[in-house]
Each structure stands twice: as C-alpha cells, then as structure tokens.
Amino acid sequence: MTPSEFRSPGSTREGAAPPSPEASAAGAPAPQADAPAAAEIELKVLADPADLARLMGAPPVLAHARNKGRVRHLTSVYYDTEEGALERAGVVFRVRNVGRRFVATVKRKLGAGGNPLLREEWEAPTAGMAPDPSPLLPLLPADLRVLLTDAPLRPAFTTTVRRHTQRLVLPDAALEIAFDQGYIEAGERKAPISEIELELKQGRPSALYELALGLAETAPLRPSLASKAERGNALARDRLLPGRRAPRLALSAALSLDDALSAILRSIFTHLLANQEAAEDGRDPEGVHQMRVALRRLRAALAQIRPLAASPALEALRADARWLASSFSAARNWDVFLLDLLPAVQSACPALGGFPELAEALGERRAAAYAAAHEALAAARVGRFELALGLWIEQRGWHAGALSETLEMLAAPALAFACPLLARRHRKVMKAGRHFARLTPEARHLLRLAVKKLRYSGDFFLPLEPGGKSARRYVRRLSRLQDLLGTYNDMMVTAERPVELAGCSLSPAAEAALGAVVGWQARGLLQIEADLRTAWRDFHRTEPPWSAWLTAAGAPPA
Numbered sequence: 098m099t100p101s102e103f104r105s106p107g108s109t110r111e112g113a114a115p116p117s118p119e120a121s122a123a124g125a126p127a128p129q130a131d132a133p134a135a136a137e138i139e140l141k142v143l144a145d146p147a148d149l150a151r152l153m154g155a156p157p158v159l160a161h162a163r164n165k166g167r168v169r170h171l172t173s174v175y176y177d178t179e180e181g182a183l184e185r186a187g188v189v190f191r192v193r194n195v196g197r198r199f200v201a202t203v204k205r206k207l208g209a210g211g212n213p214l215l216r217e218e219w220e221a222p223t224a225g226m227a228p229d230p231s232p233l234l235p236l237l238p239a240d241l242r243v244l245l246t247d248a249p250l251r252p253a254f255t256t257t258v259r260r261h262t263q264r265l266v267l268p269d270a271a272l273e274i275a276f277d278q279g280y281i282e283a284g285e286r287k288a289p290i291s292e293i294e295l296e297l298k299q300g301r302p303s304a305l306y307e308l309a310l311g312l313a314e315t316a317p318l319r320p321s322l323a324s325k326a327e328r329g330n331a332l333a334r335d336r337l338l339p340g341r342r343a344p345r346l347a348l349s350a351a352l353s354l355d356d357a358l359s360a361i362l363r364s365i366f367t368h369l370l371a372n373q374e375a376a377e378d379g380r381d382p383e384g385v386h387q388m389r390v391a392l393r394r395l396r397a398a399l400a401q402i403r404p405l406a407a408s409p410a411l412e413a414l415r416a417d418a419r420w421l422a423s424s425f426s427a428a429r430n431w432d433v434f435l436l437d438l439l440p441a442v443q444s445a446c447p448a449l450g451g452f453p454e455l456a457e458a459l460g461e462r463r464a465a466a467y468a469a470a471h472e473a474l475a476a477a478r479v480g481r482f483e484l485a486l487g488l489w490i491e492q493r494g495w496h497a498g499a500l501s502e503t504l505e506m507l508a509a510p511a512l513a514f515a516c517p518l519l520a521r522r523h524r525k526v527m528k529a530g531r532h533f534a535r536l537t538p539e540a541r542h543l544l545r546l547a548v549k550k551l552r553y554s555g556d557f558f559l560p561l562e563p564g565g566k567s568a569r570r571y572v573r574r575l576s577r578l579q580d581l582l583g584t585y586n587d588m589m590v591t592a593e594r595p596v597e598l599a600g601c602s603l604s605p606a607a608e609a610a611l612g613a614v615v616g617w618q619a620r621g622l623l624q625i626e627a628d629l630r631t632a633w634r635d636f637h638r639t640e641p642p643w644s645a646w647l648t649a650a651g652a653p654p655a
Contacts, residue, residue: 270300319480340383424473451606
C-alpha cells in the first residue's frame with residue numbers, strides 16, 4: 098500500500114491544488130468520524146551546508162530526476178500550549194506559508210516498535226498564519242481534536258528554509274527529494290538547518306536507504322530521527338536533546354520469527370539514532386551511554402541472527418558496531434569515575450582538600466576521551482554504517498542466501514526459536530557462575546558478559562509472552578544480578594585509574610584524595626559482596642519462565 102492511499106480526505110501536500118478559498122472561509126464542518134491519516138514515509142539525512150550544492154548534482158539525482166526541480170522559500174510557525182502539551186504527546190502542529198497559500202499540518206510519530214521512517218500526517222489549507230486548527234479538526238482522531246482545542250496555542254519557534262525539491266523515479270520506487278537549508282529561530286536563539294529529506298511517494302521504503310547510500314558517495318551524510326520540531330522545541334526551551342532509553346518492545350506470541358527480528362532490529366535502530374545528537378553534543382553523558390547500550394543490543398541481536406544466515410553484509414555491520422562502541426568506552430569510564438564516584442567520595446571525606454585538583458586532572462582525561470568519541474562520530478563511516486543498517490533491516494537482509502530450512506524457521510512462531518535460545522543462554526550463565534563465592538574478578542567479568550547476553554535475549558524475546566508472574570520475577574532477579582555485577586566491574590576498573598594518572602604531577606593533597614577514592618572502592622568491593630552472593634542465589638533458584646511456555650505448548654522443556 099502506498100502512502101497516497103492513506104491520505105486524509107481534504108488534506109493537501111505542498112504544491113497540490115487546495116480546496117477553494119470559499120470553502121475554507123466558510124469554516125470547518127463539525128468533527129465527524131476519525132479519518133485515516135496520511136502515511137508519510139520519510140528518511141532525513143544531515144549534510145554539511147558546504148556539500149548541499151554538490152549533492153544536488155550527485156549521480157543518483159541526475160540519473161533518476163524527472164524534472165529540473167523547484168525552489169521555494171518556506172516559513173513555518175510551530176505552535177504549542179504554554180505547558181508544552183503537544184510536545185509531551187509527541188504531536189506537532191504548524192502553519193506554513195507556501196507562496197500565497199497557508200497550510201496547517203499535524204504530525205505524530207507512530208509507536209516505537211514500528212518503522213522509524215513512518216509518521217501520521219494530516220494537512221488542510223487555512224486562511225493565514227494564526228494558530229487555527231479548525232480546518233483540520235474533521236480529519237483528526239478524537240484525542241488529537243481534544244489536544245488541539247483544550248488550551249490556547251502560542252508560537253513556540255519558527256523555521257525559515259530554502260527548499261529545492263525534485264521528483265526522482267527509480268526502477269521500483271518514486272520519491273521526492275528536498276534539499277533544505279535555513280535556520281530555526283526561537284526568540285534570540287538560532288540553529289542552522291542543513292538536511293536532505295527523502296519522501297517515498299510509491300514503492301519500496303528500502304529505496305530511500307539505497308538512494309541515501311548513493312548520495313553518501315558524493316559527500317558524508319548521516320541519518321537523523323530528530324525532526325525540525327524536536328530541535329525547535331529544544332531550542333525554544335533552551336535545553337539539550339536528551340539521551341533516550343531503549344523503547345519497550347511489544348510483541349505478540351503469534352508473531353513469526355521473521356517479523357519478531359524485524360521489530361527487534363527496528364527498535365534497536367531507533368534507539369541508536371535517537372541518541373546520536375545527544376552523544377555528538379557531549380554535554381549529557383546519557384547520550385554516549387545510551388549509544389553504547391544500543392550498539393551492544395545490536396551486536397547481541399546480530400550474534401543471534403548469525404547462525405541462521407551469515408553473510409558479508411552482516412559481518413560488515415558487526416565490525417562497524419564493534420568499532421563504534423569501542424570509541425565510546427573510555428568516555429563512559431571517565432564519566433562514571435568523574436560524575437558518579439568522585440562526588441560521592443568527596444562528600445564522604447570533607448576534610449580532604451585535594452578533590453578539585455584531582456577533578457581537574459580527571460577532566461583533562463575525560464575531555465580527551467570525548468574528543469576521540471566525537472572524532473569517531475564525525476567519521477563518514479558512521480553515516481554509511483547507519484544507512485547500511487537501515488537498508489539491511491528494511492530489506493530483511495537475514496534472508497540473503499538463507500537455506501530452505503532457515504526460511505521455514507523464519508516463518509515459524511518466534512517462540513520456537515526463542516525458547517531454546519534463552520535456555521542455552523541460561524545454561525551458560527549457570528555454568529559461568531558455578532561456585533560463585535570463589536570466582537576470581539576475571540571469572541566474574543566473564544559471568545557478567547554471559548548475564549548481559551541473557552538479559553538482551555530476554556529483552557528481545559520475553560515480550561512474546563508478557564504479563565506472567567514467573568517472567569516478571571525472572572527478569573527482576575536477572576536485572577538485579579546484572580546491575581550488581583556491573584557495579585562490581587566499575588569498582589574493579591577504578592583500580593586502573595591511578596595507573597593512568599601516575600604520570601600526572603599531583604600535589605600531596607590530590608594524591609591523598611586519589612588514595613581516598615581507591616580506599617572507598619576497596620571498601621565498596623567488600624560491602625557489595627554480600628549483595629552479589631544474595632543476588633546470585635536468588636537468580637540461581639529462579640525457574641526460567643519459558644519452561645512453562647513449552648509445557649503449555651505440549652513441547653518438552655529446552
């Protein structure tokens with residue numbers, strides 16, 4: 098089904114013939130039954146402003162363009178309530194001046210587990226730039242009608258864009274490419290816009306990624322999920338784009354393995370891209386942390402797919418994910434040390450005065466680690482990796498070269514694959530944790546890795562059978578064990594920090610502060626030991642929930 102088949106009655110795209118002014122001036126009819134939204138399938142890629150002109154003449158554009166393009170100057174005002182109700186609901190309301198016309202638009206992202214390129218959109222002509230949603234009300238679902246009329250709307254920010262659009266026709270897709278250059282303005286604050294929007298009109302969504310990868314041969318590009326509205330709201334409220342946790346998966350027990358893998362990978366892809374701007378900015382440590390988490394989840398998912406359908410494309414994705422994740426490790430370690438550990442020790446040891454000097458030395462190390470992370474993020478390799486990942490997911494690249502028995506497994510219920518996988522991961526954890534109290538730090542590190550793999554597999558597949566008490570208990574105890582093992586590992590890593598600082602010229606007071614940190618962590622290792630043993634004992638006694646699933650299905654336990 099193409100996007101145009103979803104379009105709301107009466108809605109218009111920019112450039113389409115609007116209803117007559119007389120009809121608009123007559124006022125909107127009373128709200129009727131909810132109308133279907135337009136399905137906007139769009140991929141946005143960011144580009145350096147200096148590269149936009151070259152990209153307009155890139156070989157993929159010249160090869161597929163069906164017109165010379167059109168240049169328009171667009172001014173859009175985005176509105177929200179005083180309390181930001183629309184932003185909190187993930188809804189956008191804007192009025193755009195297009196030549197002599199004015200178009201009111203409402204947009205809403207779909208659920209986190211769906212296609213990250215897909216949005217709901219409703220459009221209607223309006224009389225001017227005032228925040229009047231009435232022309233749209235007959236088209237909107239009831240919840241959006243309430244949201245837009247519950248409180249007065251006020252201007253939040255404005256975008257001013259020079260847009261060059263062309264229609265491209267590929268062998269099995271038609272799309273519109275828009276080169277946008279301009280700025281977002283909120284009061285006295287400004288932020289540049291330099292991006293390319295690829296909107297699917299007909300055909301395969303994967304064509305958007307294919308075209309973007311072709312454009313990336315001319316100049317570096319990277320995909321972005323941050324809309325102009327999200328960037329504008331952050332600018333208007335003078336705040337950072339935040340780091341975002343992984344979206345919760347909602348899967349059905351009836352789902353095939355093929356569809357489950359698609360949903361899992363789309364969720365990971367969304368998690369990865371949603372944190373890139375925060376990681377690049379660097380002021381919110383959660384951005385780097387969540388990108389690392391997303392990359393770990395991706396590597397875990399690819400490792401689970403690899404035995405089913407290994408391929409050069411999958412191996413290239415695994416290599417890129419491993420390289421990018423390693424670029425963040427030092428920055429994350431210094432964040433834990435400087436932002437979490439050091440303030441705690443300083444608060445507990447007020448008599449020691451060397452903490453400011455120690456923090457300054459640590460800050461230099463952290464700054465160097467972040468510089469390395471930002472250098473990696475700025476590399477053209479990152480954008481190509483992300484676009485290739487999006488294409489692989491959209492094409493379900495795990496089908497490539499798959500044998501007939503693999504295709505049969507992909508078509509079967511996901512639980513048939515998930516239960517044996519979870520059982521194997523569980524057994525590896527049990528084996529790695531044997532004689533837990535006598536495990537060396539190195540052995541506990543290996544146990545932590547096994548627990549992490551089990552946790553990711555559980556995050557992926559336990560939602561197939563949500564709501565059971567046994568599943569909730571299992572996840573709770575597994576999470577507790579993972580958290581404590583992670584804390585234990587952080588404490589062990591702390592022992593490496595004095596070695597890294599050995600070359601620094603620290604005052605006796607700073608040396609004393611560093612000694613206090615080491616002593617604090619040594620004490621912490623003793624204190625956490627009892628909690629670790631209890632967490633292991635509780636988990637060891639917990640019945641895996643998939644045993645009941647298999648028994649209920651009439652299959653022997655895995």
